[in-house]
Amino acid sequence: MFKFNNPRTYSLLTGIILFLVGFCGFAFPNIFNLPGGYLFANLVLGFWGIVVGINKK
Numbered sequence: 864m865f866k867f868n869n870p871r872t873y874s875l876l877t878g879i880i881l882f883l884v885g886f887c888g889f890a891f892p893n894i895f896n897l898p899g900g901y902l903f904a905n906l907v908l909g910f911w912g913i914v915v916g917i918n919k920k
Contacts, residue, residue, distance in 0.1 A: 874915045875913060882905065
């Protein structure tokens with residue numbers, strides 16, 4: 864069963880969402896009308912969240 868009360872799960876899900884917003888924002892700039900700095904921050908924070916979520920410490 865997939866447990867949602869785990870901080871690792873929260874960081875992984877949030878990281879995926881942030882990374883997808885940043886990636887889609889650069890791929891489709893007409894749909895996601897956000898400044899480049901925010902998109903870059905989403906990519907970096909999303910990637911960091913995915914790495915932390917995958918890490919099995």
